[in-house]
Amino acid sequence: MRARDDDLWGIGDLAARAGVTVKTVRFYSDRGLLPEASRSAGGHRRYASDALDRLRLIRSLRTLGLSVPEVRRVLDEADATDGMGQALEGAVAERLSELGTEIRSLRWREAALRLVQESTPGERADRLQLIGGLSVPPSTAPLVRFWRGWLPPRMPRRSVDAFLEVAVPQPPDDPAPAQVLAFARLNAFTRGPCPGAAQPRPEAHRAVGARGAAVLYAGLAEAYELAGVQLWKGREPRPGEALDCFVDVYTSAYGVRDGEQFRRGLAGQLAADARIDRYWELVAEVVTEPGRRPEPTPGTAHDWLLAALAAQTGTPPTTAV
Template sequence: MRARYDDLWGIGELAARAGVTVKTVRFYSDGGLLPEASRSAGGHRRYGSDALDRLRLIRSLRTLGLSVPEVRRVLDEEDSTDGAGEALEGAVAERLRELGTEIRSLRWREAALRLVQESTPGERADRLQLIGGLSVPPSTAPLVRFWRGWLPPRMPRRSVDAFLDVAVPRPPDDPAPAQILAFARLNALTVAPCPGAAQPQPEAHRAVGARGAAVLYAGLAEAYELAGVQLRRGREPRAGEALDCFVDAYTSAYGVRDGGQFRRELAGQLAVDPRIDRYWELVAEVVTEPGRRPEPTPGAAHDWLLAALAVQTGTSPPTAV
């Protein structure tokens, strides 16, 4: 049943009631989002009262940041008899994801600006160069590539992913300037050319092969967690459950038995293996909020366990590099 002509509004009256411009009403009408009820004898657009509700809905959706195609999908679903709101839910969820990324980027830019602002004139050139090496929001891809070069080749993907979850820090969503600087330095460290011909993978890890590496790294993860408990308590390196778990990771990977001779040989091997203490120092700075006590990193736990092994076997502790 058609609405009576007297019940219809012209484009100007609809625009005034909705609080938008005539140009806006014409745009949505021409795009098919706002159907006309009829045309006057002179060809002017006429709209029913339902057009006001539709126009208000369009305006609300656009205010939320939905694109015109997304608005169209929402309206089409509203017009269908079985519309379940999936188009609106999907569009809102996608916009929230986009806003989360935008907000995170803005927070990183703000912290980076504060870092430059707080720097001395002598520090600014170096820090600007470090910041220039980052994407915004920051990517952990260089760190992942660094560790994929470090880990034994053909190591099972599940084991690699589990290690990367621990070794690659998640950039904080709302960083302090010091965390920006630490992450920028960490990024620079991982993209810099490695000394020597290849990535300095520890010989103690390389010798076990792909399958043994999966066993080794799973055992090390458990040992690092136990050592982390000791670090949080401020305990000095010593024999105990954490060290036994650490050694067991190597015996299981090598398929040998534990004993005093094995522990002395392992301590000697680990003492000369390459280490990346600077990486773990920067990781601690990235993940720790200013003013809080640093959480133990796998690197800190590894150093604690190496020192404990050196104490137990009477060997020299490894030298940091």
């Protein structure tokens, strides 16, 4: 209701026009977001007509999830520049990032609940324990620590980061229950005793030292990519470009020439080395959507290349560990 025959409104009139409660108007006024034009002789708040647009803007910003301090920064910038720019863009970008995390968390919780719902009574205790070991959304930190303990010490950081990018799967944003179970098992696997703990790295890799390891792992990434193409095509392990690239990686790292004797020795050494096949099996389950063909991983590519090398040299096939 108008206090006088001028352009000032009382707090109840402003609240009614904006469709909010008087308490809401008072809240924003007390926090300096909605300035009063004046006070009546009885101490009642009076607002200019432009307060209605400002109140509507405040409500819009709050509806978007912006905090009161963020709203204040947006309004201060609007008052100073007659427009909304960086403060609003920054607040919106931050809120979108927060919402993305919240949505991923909800999707993982939903998939985890469905996993428990779909489990048999005999499976539930074990699966609940596995799920309890995950953060939500899940973190890849245990997987990263696992590989940092596996990789050669003093290996260049750039090389380590490049390897981790390939070896550590990112949790899917919208997982199926089976992917939640696979990631939970992968998390438990990397937290448990490392297979071959007395020999944390393959002997074929230990022999090249830190510098040679950087060359070795970079080259293996290329060989695994070539082998991955063969896996996608459903081809059986066989000699060819992928195998030659694989062997060249080791000759370059060792500083030796390729040849039948070297290949036979390499096949035997790799077959005898510690394996972590279970890790790669779980990685494939994490990155592959249910009902789709399994995605190639460095582990499956390595197995394909090793089988191709064994077939070429007549070396007995390896046994998974």
